[in-house]
Amino acid sequence: MTGKTRILMSLIYAAFVVYVFVPLSMMVVMGFKDSKFIGFPIKSWTLDWYGRVFQDTEVMSVFGYSVLIAIGSTLVSLLIGTWIAVLLAGRKFFGRALIFSLTILPAVVPGIISAIAFRIYARLLGIEPGMMAVIWAHAVHNVPFVVLVIVARLSTMPTNYIEAARDLGADPLVAFTRVTLPYLRPAMIGAGIFCLLLSFDDFVRSYFLGGYQPTLPVLIFSKLRSGMSPEINAISTIVIVLTAVLGVWAERSMRRMNGASR
Amino acid sequence: MITDVQNQQKQSSVSSLASESGNAGQGPGDRIPFWGRVSGRRGYQALVDFLFASERRQFALLAGIPFIWVLTQHLGPVLQMLYVSFLDAYPVAVGAQTHLTLKHYLLFFEESVYRMPFLRTMTYSFALTFATLVIVYPVAYFLARHVKRQNQLAFLLLLLIPFWVGEIVRTFAIMILLGNNGAVNLLLKSLGFIDRPIPFMYTGFSVSFGVIYLTSLYMLLPLYSALEKIPASYSEAASDLGAGAWTRFRRVTLPLSYEGVASGCTLVFLMSTGFYAAPVLLGGPSTTVFAETIAGFFHVAGDRWPTGAAFACILFLASLTITALFMKFMGRLSSRGRR
Numbered sequence A: 001m002t003g004k005t006r007i008l009m010s011l012i013y014a015a016f017v018v019y020v021f022v023p024l025s026m027m028v029v030m031g032f033k034d035s036k037f038i039g040f041p042i043k044s045w046t047l048d049w050y051g052r053v054f055q056d057t058e059v060m061s062v063f064g065y066s067v068l069i070a071i072g073s074t075l076v077s078l079l080i081g082t083w084i085a086v087l088l089a090g091r092k093f094f095g096r097a098l099i100f101s102l103t104i105l106p107a108v109v110p111g112i113i114s115a116i117a118f119r120i121y122a123r124l125l126g127i128e129p130g131m132m133a134v135i136w137a138h139a140v141h142n143v144p145f146v147v148l149v150i151v152a153r154l155s156t157m158p159t160n161y162i163e164a165a166r167d168l169g170a171d172p173l174v175a176f177t178r179v180t181l182p183y184l185r186p187a188m189i190g191a192g193i194f195c196l197l198l199s200f201d202d203f204v205r206s207y208f209l210g211g212y213q214p215t216l217p218v219l220i221f222s223k224l225r226s227g228m229s230p231e232i233n234a235i236s237t238i239v240i241v242l243t244a245v246l247g248v249w250a251e252r253s254m255r256r257m258n259g260a261s262r
Numbered sequence B: 001m002i003t004d005v006q007n008q009q010k011q012s013s014v015s016s017l018a019s020e021s022g023n024a025g026q027g028p029g030d031r032i033p034f035w036g037r038v039s040g041r042r043g044y045q046a047l048v049d050f051l052f053a054s055e056r057r058q059f060a061l062l063a064g065i066p067f068i069w070v071l072t073q074h075l076g077p078v079l080q081m082l083y084v085s086f087l088d089a090y091p092v093a094v095g096a097q098t099h100l101t102l103k104h105y106l107l108f109f110e111e112s113v114y115r116m117p118f119l120r121t122m123t124y125s126f127a128l129t130f131a132t133l134v135i136v137y138p139v140a141y142f143l144a145r146h147v148k149r150q151n152q153l154a155f156l157l158l159l160l161i162p163f164w165v166g167e168i169v170r171t172f173a174i175m176i177l178l179g180n181n182g183a184v185n186l187l188l189k190s191l192g193f194i195d196r197p198i199p200f201m202y203t204g205f206s207v208s209f210g211v212i213y214l215t216s217l218y219m220l221l222p223l224y225s226a227l228e229k230i231p232a233s234y235s236e237a238a239s240d241l242g243a244g245a246w247t248r249f250r251r252v253t254l255p256l257s258y259e260g261v262a263s264g265c266t267l268v269f270l271m272s273t274g275f276y277a278a279p280v281l282l283g284g285p286s287t288t289v290f291a292e293t294i295a296g297f298f299h300v301a302g303d304r305w306p307t308g309a310a311f312a313c314i315l316f317l318a319s320l321t322i323t324a325l326f327m328k329f330m331g332r333l334s335s336r337g338r339r
Helices: A003-030 A048-055 A057-089 A096-108 A111-125 A131-155 A160-167 A172-201 A204-209 A216-225 A230-261 B002-021 B034-040 B042-051 B055-084 B103-110 B112-145 B149-164 B167-178 B183-190 B204-229 B232-240 B245-256 B258-273 B277-282 B290-299 B302-338
Strands: none
Touching (some): A003 A230, A003 B204, A048 A057, A048 A230, A057 A096, A057 A131, A057 A172, A111 A204, A111 B302, A131 A172, A131 A204, A131 B055, A172 A230, A172 B034, A172 B167, A216 A230, A216 B167, A216 B277, B055 B302, B112 B149, B112 B204, B112 B258, B112 B290, B112 B302, B167 B204, B167 B277, B204 B277, B245 B258, B277 B290, B290 B302
């Protein structure tokens, strides 16, 4: 490869990084502007918007509500996702390809269709719109991501681990809890954080399945529809910081696992 | 990690031996682990003997919950949506009879009010998928081929962090960027290109910009993993045989990355057809997409749910058909390249 194309390619990469970061940094900057009016130029700076966010009991309760939903749905997704992954990574059986495609299905259904389908099905199941409905929808939607991560991890596990445990007298249940589960731990942490983020940031399912109490993205959406305010910037900035911290944590957990398996 | 598991295996072997010889927990200072104590109990032994008696019973235990979950929770909602789309009324009133009907589907073909948003969604999704591919391919190529392997993760992580931030927050960021007092207009003004701000917002441009911003990661990851797999020696071999940079790319690298192109485009296309919040916030009356049309049926009382369900089915079916055709086309393209 010639030096010229190399320079051109790195410029394209740099431009893409700028493209990805500029909108978010603009938003963060606006959260510190000392004026109700979003836009340039910025004459003076303030931390007032953050103070307001932390005093706003509505925002705080919505935040707690979203965290509860994220944790609840993540626990369900992890349990079911790991279970399905262990089944799919095990020995072959009739219909495995079909079960695998059905497992992936919720991840590929376009957002609005997924939300509508869940809304209709919730009524069939008798779940009223509200916290339980949102937890359920998020849990189902996030299962495929857990399965993909766990199946990838299981494929790197030598089968003789289990055989050794069985030879030493462990029954299948003990072999699973004492050998497979510890081996899966980093993958489960990574998948779990991923689910937390997906649930916490999800809008379309929370919007169509939520009751009167909004989740954080739904609250931001309705605030945006009634007009922009730097308070939304402050809320969004807090969300970005939380997301980045959790995301880097998940990435480190997954990377450590990839490094260890080599 | 490996030594960890081995330790645990050692422990579990010790504990099961201990429980078999019947003197569990009697060694001085020798704590028997939890599972060792449990597996020593007679009731547990009986339960395990019963549960794992045969291969078939073991499989049933393992597969039961996943089968039920996948069928009722993953497939169920889609099937129920399909069923409701054929009902004349839903939810069913007490004591009323329901009839199967095709009228909700016919409504779509009769009213041009609904056809326009549908066609717009399809053309937008198609064009935006292509635009995302063109924008992201060089980035993925640079990451996979020009960055040192040990730095690749860091370079990728830099791009991943912003994409973990949710749809709404990122859409809001685009609103600020493109607004009349946003950074783009400010930059153009200070450079002297314009006197008055360009109204980017609430147009097809702002929606497109926003959707590409939301989807590019889903293009980047499949492309990167496909390109990363291609050995550098292939290009070197082509170069030894006299191929120039462009020929090497067109005849070697590009065909080998078709798999990534296919899965990236499929993902991005399916996502683009389903966006709701981004078009609502970034678009105007002239950019109504089909997702907004569908959502409209669910804001009012339940009696229009079947229409909404039918429209959602139409959208799903159309996007799946286009995706399948595209996959077939890509398959043919790559098999021709191999010959």
